[in-house]
């Protein structure tokens with residue numbers, strides 16, 4: 355079984371750790387704040403939070419380069435701000451750039467749903483990930499995937515209805531080999547099917 359780390363610089367990392375601790379296939383779930391901890395884990399979750407703050411802290415801690423190395427060949431799942439960090443490109447209404455970890459060939463649009471509809475909940479149908487029962491997803495100032503930049507990226511979920519100005523069919527979950535990304539917060543529900551999916555992805559990756 356695996357040791358899974360959750361990047362714990364900022365954001366909703368504790369909730370992910372609680373979810374992981376309830377999975378039988380996870381031997382340990384630890385918060386990751388140092389390069390040494392990063393070296394000790396088999397797979398990583400980058401949580402939601404605020405991607406600009408997370409990037410600044412990662413840079414200041416000297417973790418940005420080690421994270422870039424990690425995601426090249428270790429299973430990693432980014433949720434919300436974590437998805438932004440994993441993206442190769444991010445667009446934002448705000449001026450100025452931000453550092454990303456990158457690795458996942460997508461372009462994301464930050465804060466897609468704007469300030470009026472900062473958060474909402476919706477049912478998502480993601481049969482390849484969670485089977486036929488829809489997943490209750492919580493979106494908080496969420497990004498969306500505006501562009502897929504490689505044929506290796508597989509679309510796993512889309513919004514089923516129009517939300518504010520955002521069209522139905524907008525992409526909100528993808529996978530590229532060992533990298534997985536979701537625009538919402540699966541750690542804030544009691545449904546651990548996405549966490550199971552990620553752990554299975556990692557187990558399969560290491561058994562091949």
Ligand code: GLN
Pocket residue numbers: 401402403404405406433434435436438464465494495496497
């Ligand atoms: N709006 C945040 C960002 O742009 C993401 C929000 C979240 O992770 N819930 O980084």
